[in-house]
Amino acid sequence: MQTTTDEIRDSMASSSWIRRMFEKGIELKRQFGEDAVCDFSLGNPDVPPPAAARGALAGIADAAAKPLGLGYCPNAGIPAVREAMAKYLSRQQQAEVKASNVVMSVGAAGAMVSFFRAVVEPGDEIVVPAPYFVEYGAYCGHFGGKLKPVPSLPPSFAPDIAAIRSAVGPRTRAIIVNSPNNPTGCIYSEDDIRAIAAVVDAENERRGREGGRAMFLLFDEPYRAFAFDGAVVPPALPLSRWCCVLGSFSKTLSLAGERIGYIAVNPSMPGGDDLVSALALTTRTLGYVNAPVIGQRLAAALLDETVDLEVYNRRRLKMAEVLKGAGIEFELPKGAFYFFAKSPVDDDLKFVHALLEEKILVVTGKGFGFPGYVRLSCCVDEKIIARSAVGFKRAMEKFR
Amino acid sequence: MQTTTDEIRDSMASSSWIRRMFEKGIELKRQFGEDAVCDFSLGNPDVPPPAAARGALAGIADAAAKPLGLGYCPNAGIPAVREAMAKYLSRQQQAEVKASNVVMSVGAAGAMVSFFRAVVEPGDEIVVPAPYFVEYGAYCGHFGGKLKPVPSLPPSFAPDIAAIRSAVGPRTRAIIVNSPNNPTGCIYSEDDIRAIAAVVDAENERRGREGGRAMFLLFDEPYRAFAFDGAVVPPALPLSRWCCVLGSFSKTLSLAGERIGYIAVNPSMPGGDDLVSALALTTRTLGYVNAPVIGQRLAAALLDETVDLEVYNRRRLKMAEVLKGAGIEFELPKGAFYFFAKSPVDDDLKFVHALLEEKILVVTGKGFGFPGYVRLSCCVDEKIIARSAVGFKRAMEKFR
Numbered sequence: 001m002q003t004t005t006d007e008i009r010d011s012m013a014s015s016s017w018i019r020r021m022f023e024k025g026i027e028l029k030r031q032f033g034e035d036a037v038c039d040f041s042l043g044n045p046d047v048p049p050p051a052a053a054r055g056a057l058a059g060i061a062d063a064a065a066k067p068l069g070l071g072y073c074p075n076a077g078i079p080a081v082r083e084a085m086a087k088y089l090s091r092q093q094q095a096e097v098k099a100s101n102v103v104m105s106v107g108a109a110g111a112m113v114s115f116f117r118a119v120v121e122p123g124d125e126i127v128v129p130a131p132y133f134v135e136y137g138a139y140c141g142h143f144g145g146k147l148k149p150v151p152s153l154p155p156s157f158a159p160d161i162a163a164i165r166s167a168v169g170p171r172t173r174a175i176i177v178n179s180p181n182n183p184t185g186c187i188y189s190e191d192d193i194r195a196i197a198a199v200v201d202a203e204n205e206r207r208g209r210e211g212g213r214a215m216f217l218l219f220d221e222p223y224r225a226f227a228f229d230g231a232v233v234p235p236a237l238p239l240s241r242w243c244c245v246l247g248s249f250s251k252t253l254s255l256a257g258e259r260i261g262y263i264a265v266n267p268s269m270p271g272g273d274d275l276v277s278a279l280a281l282t283t284r285t286l287g288y289v290n291a292p293v294i295g296q297r298l299a300a301a302l303l304d305e306t307v308d309l310e311v312y313n314r315r316r317l318k319m320a321e322v323l324k325g326a327g328i329e330f331e332l333p334k335g336a337f338y339f340f341a342k343s344p345v346d347d348d349l350k351f352v353h354a355l356l357e358e359k360i361l362v363v364t365g366k367g368f369g370f371p372g373y374v375r376l377s378c379c380v381d382e383k384i385i386a387r388s389a390v391g392f393k394r395a396m397e398k399f400r
Numbered sequence: 401m402q403t404t405t406d407e408i409r410d411s412m413a414s415s416s417w418i419r420r421m422f423e424k425g426i427e428l429k430r431q432f433g434e435d436a437v438c439d440f441s442l443g444n445p446d447v448p449p450p451a452a453a454r455g456a457l458a459g460i461a462d463a464a465a466k467p468l469g470l471g472y473c474p475n476a477g478i479p480a481v482r483e484a485m486a487k488y489l490s491r492q493q494q495a496e497v498k499a500s501n502v503v504m505s506v507g508a509a510g511a512m513v514s515f516f517r518a519v520v521e522p523g524d525e526i527v528v529p530a531p532y533f534v535e536y537g538a539y540c541g542h543f544g545g546k547l548k549p550v551p552s553l554p555p556s557f558a559p560d561i562a563a564i565r566s567a568v569g570p571r572t573r574a575i576i577v578n579s580p581n582n583p584t585g586c587i588y589s590e591d592d593i594r595a596i597a598a599v600v601d602a603e604n605e606r607r608g609r610e611g612g613r614a615m616f617l618l619f620d621e622p623y624r625a626f627a628f629d630g631a632v633v634p635p636a637l638p639l640s641r642w643c644c645v646l647g648s649f650s651k652t653l654s655l656a657g658e659r660i661g662y663i664a665v666n667p668s669m670p671g672g673d674d675l676v677s678a679l680a681l682t683t684r685t686l687g688y689v690n691a692p693v694i695g696q697r698l699a700a701a702l703l704d705e706t707v708d709l710e711v712y713n714r715r716r717l718k719m720a721e722v723l724k725g726a727g728i729e730f731e732l733p734k735g736a737f738y739f740f741a742k743s744p745v746d747d748d749l750k751f752v753h754a755l756l757e758e759k760i761l762v763v764t765g766k767g768f769g770f771p772g773y774v775r776l777s778c779c780v781d782e783k784i785i786a787r788s789a790v791g792f793k794r795a796m797e798k799f800r
Contacts, residue, residue: 001607001614003671004518004678012674012681044472049464057461057694065454070655072444106506106659109687117542118404138685142517142542207401214401255470257693259506271403274412278404281412285538287509292692293657294457 011138021352025361032359038388040376041361043182043338045254047307053253056301060294073290075280077104077262081300088303089264092224093237093245101272102264103279104291107256108222108248110283111263112139115244117286118278119216120145124173129159131340131370133182133220145173149369155331157184157340161195168203174216175200180223180233183368183375184340185333187227190234197240204242214242214271222248222261223336225306228313231334241268244275249299251337252306260295312337315378318385323376326392337378340365344399348374354398358391411538421752425761432759438788440776441761443582443738445654447707453653456701460694473690475680477504477662481700488703489664492624493637493645501672502664503679504691507656508622508648510683511663512539515644517686518678519616520545524573529559531740531770533582533620545573549769555731557584557740561595568603574616575600580623580633583768583775584740585733587627590634597640604642614642614671622648622661623736625706628713631734641668644675649699651737652706660695712737715778718785723776726792737778740765744799748774754798758791 002009021041029037063069076082082099089097105111120126122144128136130149137147150163164175175196179188200217207213219236224247227233237243248261263279265272283290316332319339323330329342343351348365351374355362365373378385402409421441429437463469476482482499489497505511520526522544528536530549537547550563564575575596579588600617607615619636624647627633637643648661663679665672683690716732719739723730729742743751748765751774755762765773778785 001604001612001671003614003669003675005521008518008678008681009674011685012677015681044468046467046471048467049470051465053470054461054465057464058458061454061457061461064449064457064655065451067446067448067654068444070449070453070657071446072650072656106688106692109689111687113687118408121405135685139687142686204401212401214403250472254467255464256472257470257690259689259692269403271401274409275403277412278408281408281415285411285535286542286686287511287513287539288506288688289509289659290657292506292659292695294694294698295692298694 021361024356028359037359037361038384038391039361039380041363042379043377044379045251045256045307046379047254047311049254050302050305050307052302052305053298056298059301060297063297070293073293073296075284075290076276077102077291078293078296081296084300084303085262089245093235093264095235095237096267097237097264098267101267101276102262103276103283104296105261105263105283106288106291107250107259108220108246108261109135109139110259110288110291111246111261112136112218112220113142114279114282114286114288115218115263116140116143116145117282118275120173123171125169125171126174126176127164127167127172128176129164131157131183131365131368131373132176133178134367134369136176148172151370152184152186155329157181157186157331159188159192159196161192164196165199168199168215170212172203172215173213174218176218176220177236178220180221180226180335182223182336183338185336185338187231187233187335193234193236193239197243200240200242217243219243219245221245222251225252225309226312226337227335228316229334233335237264237266241266241270253299253302254307255295255298258292258295258298260291260299312378315382315385318382319376319378322385322389322392325389326396328392328396339376339378340373341376343372343374344396346372348372351395351399354395355391358395360388360391360395421761424756428759437759437761438784438791439761439780441763442779443777444779445651445656445707446779447654447711449654450702450705450707452702452705453698456698459701460697463697470693473693473696475684475690476676477502477691478693478696481696484700484703485662489645493635493664495635495637496667497637497664498667501667501676502662503676503683504696505661505663505683506688506691507650507659508620508646508661509535509539510659510688510691511646511661512536512618512620513542514679514682514686514688515618515663516540516543516545517682518675520573523571525569525571526574526576527564527567527572528576529564531557531583531765531768531773532576533578534767534769536576548572551770552584552586555729557581557586557731559588559592559596561592564596565599568599568615570612572603572615573613574618576618576620577636578620580621580626580735582623582736583738585736585738587631587633587735593634593636593639597643600640600642617643619643619645621645622651625652625709626712626737627735628716629734633735637664637666641666641670653699653702654707655695655698658692658695658698660691660699712778715782715785718782719776719778722785722789722792725789726796728792728796739776739778740773741776743772743774744796746772748772751795751799754795755791758795760788760791760795
């Protein structure tokens with residue numbers, strides 16, 4: 001007898017190629033040793049957390065010994081942490097964010113699922129520039145929402161504003177903007193964000209007259225701190241009153257496994273207080289209940305810290321050198337820690353397999369809704385990046 | 401314009417009376433001082449975590465300083481933690497549980513939502529003895545499942561086996577058993593569990609012949625360690641191969657806010673491996689991604705510990721004394737840390753309000769799908785329980 005639903009069974013089957021790839025990687029590591037494999041497939045930040053993390057955790061250990069020290073907190077988060085986040089986000093977003101606009105979450109992922117649960121009706125559409133983080137589809141799909149991808153413009157992967165405008169229809173419930181972008185590393189310009197915000201505002205003005213439901217601009221920015229070559233990530237909150245900002249400390253503090261994120265609702269959003277209440281409710285009923293309290297305290301203690309970003313910058317420059325040396329086409333990413341490089345053949349799976357033979361693991365562009373490319377993650381030591389140069393060259397030779 | 405869905409708006413409205421009650425409590429505390437209010441409404445364990453928690457957290461602080469120390473772990477949990485859980489559960493459940501049968505979760509709540517996402521099709525029914533933890537409805541409702549409550553038998557609140565048997569139909573996807581029970585404190589006897597398991601097994605045998613989907617026995621036991629007067633909580637896993645056991649460390653280690661739970665699938669369940677894979681998938685796609693890693697490590701380090709259960713036992717006996725003194729009807733709970741006491745009037749809200757006037761906060765039985773009763777939580781100091789005696793007496797006098 002079948003234990004799971006058909007949908008989940010199909011979802012497991014369709015992701016089985018990712019698992020096969022993953023298992024192939026494990027097999028290679030077992031066969032040739034961990035160090036022989038150049039694994040650029042994972043986005044698990046490997047730079048150690050800031051040195052202050054240890055002291056902060058020791059402080060939390062003291063609190064933990066007290067009654068309720070690790071007890072439930074309000075669903076929206078520990079009040080003092082929300083206060084600290086409000087100050088932090090006010091600075092970062094150049095907007096007056098109040099504690100009551102912020103909900104702490106189980107990672108940015110938890111925030112997004114809570115958000116979709118609060119706003120998505122079956123049949124709603126979520127517009128997203130492609131390539132995109134493929135989990136978005138599952139996040140809204142749980143509640144009957146459907147992604148509507150809009151191809152961005154290579155080689156920079158700036159958003160195609162005209163295409164986004166025409167993708168918006170009466171059932172569009174949100175536009176997701178992920179900047180700095182996973183997988184492309186593109187940082188959206190203020191002009192582009194303004195243009196997208198204008199699409200949202202115009203649509204909401206029309207809907208306001210006709211009595212429809214609001215449309216949101218969802219800014220997903222877990223990589224905000226990862227901006228290089230002097231690039232600036234413009235604050236999105238002031239650009240549309242329909243904007244929500246999501247983020248996490250997974251990458252900036254290398255604590256992805258502790259699951260700490262947040263969502264901030266624009267203080268001037270009409271109905272924004274209802275939305276915050278709804279987010280607190282869905283955080284509760286989705287079983288998150290509250291963001292992990294140790295992680296909340298840890299993140300709040302380290303708001304002014306980041307991991308050593310220069311490590312990522314050096315890897316970025318080294319990876320660029322390696323890819324260039326192999327004759328692979330790519331745009332030097334200004335943000336995040338990924339390269340979205342052009343496959344030398346249309347079927348990027350062929351390139352993935354050729355790299356696999358060189359013990360180099362990358363992810364197919366198909367996994368991000370944008371075939372013909374591969375994603376490389378810089379979550380590995382610079383030496384491994386350097387060592388991969390030979391393999392990249394050899395793999396490319398097969399497609400000459 | 402409306403920001404949330406109609407369903408979420410209605411859900412907020414229908415829970416507004418709980419919020420009003422909660423706000424009334426806050427108001428009372430502000431007006432008369434924290435200590436003047438006897439708050440028996442919350443199930444937030446206030447006994448300090450075991451003394452070993454501090455040392456364990458310090459050890460984790462060392463690990464946290466290393467690369468990937470707080471990084472993502474596999475969706476199903478840290479492998480060493482799953483191994484430790486397998487040993488722990490094998491002892492506890494008197495069954496051979498393997499690491500591959502266990503998925504670590506964001507509390508027992510997160511485990512249950514992941515489970516429902518993996519198995520529930522819209523229109524599926526979940527049978528649950530009433531009174532029951534009201535969030536169950538939301539947990540399955542996210543995916544179109546519907547609770548089918550079956551009244552238990554007061555005053556002991558043992559399950560009504562015949563009624564459960566007739567409640568099971570072709571769309572029943574699971575029976576939830578919560579023992580020790582919130583809110584009644586009832587510990588299900590082995591005979592009762594066997595009888596419920598027989599209902600599940602018989603139904604699955606029929607479905608196996610007719611090609612239907614499996615039906616599950618979902619054992620929710622976050623209060624397993626809370627058994628008094630020598631009562632034993634029988635292990636459920638050996639009693640049906642269709643059994644899943646859920647638990648958490650929220651109560652036993654007083655770390656409810658860190659959100660650490662688990663689900664174990666019976667090793668002999670047909671299709672059980674698929675179910676575990678599905679649980680790892682839904683843990684990922686629901687945005688939990690993995691149970692918080694600090695909490696996972698903390699729980700694994702403290703598997704042999706519990707908070708001082710004798711504190712809860714003393715509170716239980718004191719509360720019994722107080723209620724008896726006031727002439728309130730109740731069954732002395734053998735498990736968990738709640739009393740489900742009979743309201744002196746059919747409309748238990750009237751009783752709740754009379755108690756409120758005495759600055760005593762309790763939760764209406766309606767909140768558990770069983771009117772005519774109120775729930776009292778023993779998550780407060782014994783002194784406060786003692787002090788509430790006068791108020792209980794005075795409130796009862798109004799209904800003479």
